[in-house]
Amino acid sequence: MSKTPSFREQIERSGVSRRDFLRFCSYAAALIGLDAAGIPKVVQAFEKKPRPPAIWLHFQECTCCSESFIRSSHPIVADIILNQISLDYTQTLQAPAGEAAEKSKTDTMKNYYGKYVLLVEGAVPMKDDGVYCTIGGRSAIDILKEAAEGAALIIAWGSCASNGCIQAANPNPTKATPVHEILDKPVINVPGCPPIADVMSAVITHFLVFGRLPELDGQGRPKEFYSRRVHDTCYRRPYYDAGLFVESFDDEKARKGYCLYKMGCRGPVTYNACAVTKWNAGTSYPIQSGHGCLGCSENNFWDNGPFYRHLASFPGFGIETTADTIGTVVGVGALAGVAAHAITTNIRKRKLINKHIEESANNEKNKGEGE
Amino acid sequence: MARLVVDPITRIEGHLRIEAVVENGVIKDAYSSGTMVRGFELILKGRDPRDAWAFTERACGVCTTVHALASVRTVEDALNIKVPKNAELIRNLMFCTQLVQDHVVHFYHLHALDWVDVVSALKANPNDTSRIAKSISNWPKSSPKYFRDVQNRLKAFVESGQLGIFANGYWGHPAYQLPPEVNLLAVTHYLEMLEWQKELVKIHAIFGGKNPHPNYLVGGVPLSINLNEVNALNSERLNFVKKLIDDAIQIVEQVYIPDLIAVAGFYKDWAKWGGGLRNYLSYGDLPTRGYSQVDSFKFPRGVVLDRNLNEVHEVNVRDAEEIKEYISHSWYSYSGGDDVGLHPWEGETEFNFTGPKPPFKQLNVDGKYSWLKTPRWKGKAMEVGPLSRMLVAYASGNKEVQEVVNDTLKQLDVPVGVLFSTLGRTAARGLETKLVVHWMKGFYNDLIANIKNGDTKTFNDEKWDPDTWPKEAQGVGMTEAPRGALAHWIRIKDKKIENYQLVVPSTWNASPRDANNQRSAYEAALIGTPVANVDQPVEILRTIHSFDPCIACAVH
Amino acid sequence: MAVKNAVYRRVYVWEFPVRLYHWVNAICVALLIVTGYLIGKPIAIEYGNEAYQQYWFGTVRFIHFVSAFIFFFNFLVRIYWGFVGNTYARWQNFIPWKKSQWHEIKEILKVDILQRDVGERISIGHNSLAGLVYFLTFLVFLFQAFTGFALYSSMSSSFFPQLFSWVVPFMGGDFAVRQWHHMFMWFFIVFAIIHVYLVFYHDYVEGRGTTSSMVGGWKFEREEDL
Numbered sequence A: 001m002s003k004t005p006s007f008r009e010q011i012e013r014s015g016v017s018r019r020d021f022l023r024f025c026s027y028a029a030a031l032i033g034l035d036a037a038g039i040p041k042v043v044q045a046f047e048k049k050p051r052p053p054a055i056w057l058h059f060q061e062c063t064c065c066s067e068s069f070i071r072s073s074h075p076i077v078a079d080i081i082l083n084q085i086s087l088d089y090t091q092t093l094q095a096p097a098g099e100a101a102e103k104s105k106t107d108t109m110k111n112y113y114g115k116y117v118l119l120v121e122g123a124v125p126m127k128d129d130g131v132y133c134t135i136g137g138r139s140a141i142d143i144l145k146e147a148a149e150g151a152a153l154i155i156a157w158g159s160c161a162s163n164g165c166i167q168a169a170n171p172n173p174t175k176a177t178p179v180h181e182i183l184d185k186p187v188i189n190v191p192g193c194p195p196i197a198d199v200m201s202a203v204i205t206h207f208l209v210f211g212r213l214p215e216l217d218g219q220g221r222p223k224e225f226y227s228r229r230v231h232d233t234c235y236r237r238p239y240y241d242a243g244l245f246v247e248s249f250d251d252e253k254a255r256k257g258y259c260l261y262k263m264g265c266r267g268p269v270t271y272n273a274c275a276v277t278k279w280n281a282g283t284s285y286p287i288q289s290g291h292g293c294l295g296c297s298e299n300n301f302w303d304n305g306p307f308y309r310h311l312a313s314f315p316g317f318g319i320e321t322t323a324d325t326i327g328t329v330v331g332v333g334a335l336a337g338v339a340a341h342a343i344t345t346n347i348r349k350r351k352l353i354n355k356h357i358e359e360s361a362n363n364e365k366n367k368g369e370g371e
Numbered sequence B: 001m002a003r004l005v006v007d008p009i010t011r012i013e014g015h016l017r018i019e020a021v022v023e024n025g026v027i028k029d030a031y032s033s034g035t036m037v038r039g040f041e042l043i044l045k046g047r048d049p050r051d052a053w054a055f056t057e058r059a060c061g062v063c064t065t066v067h068a069l070a071s072v073r074t075v076e077d078a079l080n081i082k083v084p085k086n087a088e089l090i091r092n093l094m095f096c097t098q099l100v101q102d103h104v105v106h107f108y109h110l111h112a113l114d115w116v117d118v119v120s121a122l123k124a125n126p127n128d129t130s131r132i133a134k135s136i137s138n139w140p141k142s143s144p145k146y147f148r149d150v151q152n153r154l155k156a157f158v159e160s161g162q163l164g165i166f167a168n169g170y171w172g173h174p175a176y177q178l179p180p181e182v183n184l185l186a187v188t189h190y191l192e193m194l195e196w197q198k199e200l201v202k203i204h205a206i207f208g209g210k211n212p213h214p215n216y217l218v219g220g221v222p223l224s225i226n227l228n229e230v231n232a233l234n235s236e237r238l239n240f241v242k243k244l245i246d247d248a249i250q251i252v253e254q255v256y257i258p259d260l261i262a263v264a265g266f267y268k269d270w271a272k273w274g275g276g277l278r279n280y281l282s283y284g285d286l287p288t289r290g291y292s293q294v295d296s297f298k299f300p301r302g303v304v305l306d307r308n309l310n311e312v313h314e315v316n317v318r319d320a321e322e323i324k325e326y327i328s329h330s331w332y333s334y335s336g337g338d339d340v341g342l343h344p345w346e347g348e349t350e351f352n353f354t355g356p357k358p359p360f361k362q363l364n365v366d367g368k369y370s371w372l373k374t375p376r377w378k379g380k381a382m383e384v385g386p387l388s389r390m391l392v393a394y395a396s397g398n399k400e401v402q403e404v405v406n407d408t409l410k411q412l413d414v415p416v417g418v419l420f421s422t423l424g425r426t427a428a429r430g431l432e433t434k435l436v437v438h439w440m441k442g443f444y445n446d447l448i449a450n451i452k453n454g455d456t457k458t459f460n461d462e463k464w465d466p467d468t469w470p471k472e473a474q475g476v477g478m479t480e481a482p483r484g485a486l487a488h489w490i491r492i493k494d495k496k497i498e499n500y501q502l503v504v505p506s507t508w509n510a511s512p513r514d515a516n517n518q519r520s521a522y523e524a525a526l527i528g529t530p531v532a533n534v535d536q537p538v539e540i541l542r543t544i545h546s547f548d549p550c551i552a553c554a555v556h
Numbered sequence C: 001m002a003v004k005n006a007v008y009r010r011v012y013v014w015e016f017p018v019r020l021y022h023w024v025n026a027i028c029v030a031l032l033i034v035t036g037y038l039i040g041k042p043i044a045i046e047y048g049n050e051a052y053q054q055y056w057f058g059t060v061r062f063i064h065f066v067s068a069f070i071f072f073f074n075f076l077v078r079i080y081w082g083f084v085g086n087t088y089a090r091w092q093n094f095i096p097w098k099k100s101q102w103h104e105i106k107e108i109l110k111v112d113i114l115q116r117d118v119g120e121r122i123s124i125g126h127n128s129l130a131g132l133v134y135f136l137t138f139l140v141f142l143f144q145a146f147t148g149f150a151l152y153s154s155m156s157s158s159f160f161p162q163l164f165s166w167v168v169p170f171m172g173g174d175f176a177v178r179q180w181h182h183m184f185m186w187f188f189i190v191f192a193i194i195h196v197y198l199v200f201y202h203d204y205v206e207g208r209g210t211t212s213s214m215v216g217g218w219k220f221e222r223e224e225d226l
């Protein structure tokens, strides 16, 4: 078998010009704070090394982002980790444990300082010195900051790392915090609980294939996958526009696959690629399988419940209390107040009315006199 | 006496730390600590019970769906909701999908590297590997060329000098006993199964919209059945499920089980170690006539005590005296004092970290030392998981289970006693996978038959509206997750969750000691395990991995 | 008892642009409330039409968006008129800068809530309390327009709604924006109830033609107060 091509050779083979490659390198250099003089170093790094090294950290998470990642179908995950990147550290899959595992990480951080990709899964508990998540006796905060220092590129996987996700839901007992709020470096956020497998692999390979980072929106999300609402591309959208809604699970309308808006679907307020890219190699996505979108790629979505209503409960009241319940009470109260006011006015204002009558009679009279 | 610390334990789910006392190359004592907590039981308070499945499902993405299933059953129990037949069958299919996929991934991607030396595979003769492969299985991908290609890929990978996930593995350790040819076979299947595991879970995507974390529904399942509609569960979707099941049967029978038996044959020593506890608990699952009919379960419910396979004891999860959680060695406090045990309906979750401030070298194992609580059944430590399921079924006289267990023991030429070990645990996982993948086909056929009979109902809406609920209610929901007995307990008050407690399989197995200093399964199993080289504790990994740890689950 | 002669003179308070603004606004708000409510809680259609045969929900949303645009630009006109219109239309009426305005607010509260008789002279344009409430209402108009156009920005790539797209991350996501937008619908409903009632009430207690003033523009003031 021939020698494994270097990263640069690989991307040039895929039709990327030397100029684009240099642009990518300068972006990576800017990310790690190298000035123009430092750029050649990054160029060298990717030119010489066959595969960009990657460190995948695990903090407060359920590991479903890793699980989703290994479901990638194009490219398949074996291709990514054998041919495209060198995944040097990930507790879920790596062979060594304990100190030997940590060595894999420290080696990469040292030997590829400024040149490795940092992938983070999970939120970071900031309360009480970080005792709520430790690895090898060290706090997650510590580990993250150390690994971020020499990273050329940082990707926050899933809602946990990009917006805090479930552990950050009220009352956020451990002060779980997303990565971008801790680091003062740019972070690519790939939200979702979990993100779609093929979106994850596309985000990783985007820069390998095109030699530059995907364009990001204001929240650090790749526009490629997060610029459209699920609702905008949902195949049930015609039913929405026609006003044909499922009224109850498994009713006649559910069996026809009408719009799930009234079952609490969060598609209209959720930015994700589900309706187009779909899940598990295009097999389905939540709405296609009869359940509304939970909004799993949106900030704070756990606290936007309950899930089976399209808007949340009114803050501070019971879960059955919506803005409409409160509004109706206030509205009816206003009507009743107005009615009561009108009645008392008529009773209490006898004198005033008599005065007005007198006044107008007087005016009538004066009018006559003046003639 | 040296304290050996292994943290992180890798190739598991979550953050697990093992501290072991090693004397003359043998483990004398061990401490298991979960080092990450999120506070699910605190976060669930005050929420809509119908949403709880989505929250609890996020306890774990590896055993995704099992908490969702336990959760919907918990709420259905509290509100007395019966789910339609189709919903039961679809839930069973999702259960089986999870179990099979999780076990295959565990065997090849989490456990295998404890037994398989990747580097040694480079030395293999692909012709011999092909011969071995053909002798143990009919799996078509077995030509010399196929194995040579994989070997060449592996060579190029190793020569690149970037070993990625294989860097710093314990390659060449004397505990590795497979010949290079079998190592090559296993590495080849490592890659093949990495590709296949993503196929089976499409069943979750079909019924639940995605995997990981498919959708569930209190009262049934979200997807409607309609054979006259493209927009529902129709014959195309059902055919898709059928194909995935048929493939799974082939994979399990022609790849997983033959590999398991081939590898096990070289490691019979490991039938001596890792037994640990002598008590086994299973809640049972896979109802065939409604969840209330426990005798209809494919996996029976019960307890085996003191490894006595002639008797099965009854379990009652509602009984305030049977299941209790202790926190004497866990970083929590109870209002009634830290040495009492609480039944989950009365359960409390309040953080109380007393460990050393990070960074630290060693935990104070005389005090509190883990984020896991410690569950006990009638005061006894129990092992849960595939081994417990097989033993409880075996002891219950389940013919299917007895047959598959006895056959395998005969094939390996070993007595029943070997089951109580690291090897037994790993074997039990494979054996139940073989049963489940066939049961799955049965559930599929039942679903088809039911639809044929004109029953397309998938959801029971009677108690959907919270106005139909009593002011107060409590419930419990159980399942058998891939790692063992899982249950959730709920208290509902004023339509909101008042208390929600999860007692998870890995909580049973990986917990710290209880108030009486009794060890739980991991700690007990490690005692007596040899450690040839403290810098390369592959033996610890073998025994711990045989439980398939999930610490995010365990702590939640 | 000798009754004093009260001689009233006509005063042109509401110029045509103000009246036009008012009624366009009232109609838009009414449409926005009705269509907004339906968007939030669509009625269940019980007959068997297929999607291609109907578009009622799309139509409801269309009416919402058309009214929204008219509502917003109409409002901009009113903001402009606050700088160039007659004394009654000007901004100084809306914010109580002066002590006398605060005094009037107290007096009006006595009239409105304690139902005292009208003692002192009430301003011929907006009374100070009404002015203040309208000012707060204008702020809510802005809030509703900003949240509305922010939601609209993800449905339209045209330049105008895009000006509001920053509101979404600012408020924490589309869900939060929608939630607030929905909650403030109730402000409009409650405002309309109280507002219309108070117009009639003041007409009644002041006897100066308040109600019709928004139609013809004229109010009546005692000669001696002019």
Ligand code: HEM
Binding pocket: A268, A311, C028, C029, C032, C033, C035, C036, C037, C039, C040, C041, C061, C064, C065, C068, C069, C071, C072, C144, C145, C146, C147, C148, C149, C151, C152, C178, C181, C182, C184, C185, C186, C188
């Ligand atoms: C008096 C003023 C308004 C009221 C009372 C009002 C009310 C509402 C209500 C109740 C909803 C439904 C929210 C829900 O439950 O999800 C809504 C939706 C919406 N409104 Fe308004 N609205 C007003 C003004 C505006 C304006 C000025 C705009 C600007 C374009 C606007 C744009 C929207 C949009 C885009 C939606 C979402 C429609 C959809 O997703 O289909 N609204 N409005």
Ligand code: HEM
Binding pocket: C018, C021, C022, C025, C026, C027, C029, C030, C078, C089, C125, C126, C127, C130, C131, C134, C137, C188, C191, C192, C195, C196, C199, C210, C211, C212, C213, C214
């Ligand atoms: C039958 C219905 C209505 C009548 C008779 C009416 C009448 C009036 C009158 C007489 C005024 C001047 C009050 C004053 O002297 O201070 C006024 C002002 C105002 N009304 Fe109404 N109104 C009606 C409905 C509405 C509605 C539905 C709205 C919408 C929310 C509304 C919004 C306003 C506003 C914003 C002003 C201040 C106008 C300005 O100075 O630009 N009105 N209305």
Ligand code: NFV
Binding pocket: B013, B059, B060, B061, B062, B063, B064, B066, B067, B481, B482, B483, B484, B486, B504, B505, B506, B507, B549, B550, B551, B552, B553, B554
């Ligand atoms: N322990 C555990 Fe789970 C399982 N199986 C859950 O109930 O893994 Ni994440």
Ligand code: SF4
Binding pocket: A060, A061, A062, A063, A064, A065, A121, A122, A157, A158, A159, A160, A161, A165, A166, A192, A193, A194, A195, B058, B061
């Ligand atoms: S974002 Fe969701 S899927 Fe990913 S680790 Fe967090 S909880 Fe799991």
Ligand code: SF4
Binding pocket: A230, A231, A232, A234, A235, A236, A237, A238, A240, A258, A259, A260, A261, A265, A266, A267, A268, A287, A292, A293
């Ligand atoms: S199902 Fe959800 S995403 Fe799809 S059209 Fe309806 S509301 Fe929008």
Ligand code: F3S
Binding pocket: A192, A193, A230, A270, A271, A272, A274, A285, A286, A287, A292, A293, A294, A295, A296, A297, B210
């Ligand atoms: S719940 Fe998540 S998976 Fe997609 S459809 Fe909604 S963003």
Ligand SMILES: [Mg+2]
Binding pocket: B041, B373, B501, B502, B503, B504, B555, B556
């Ligand atoms: Mg618990």
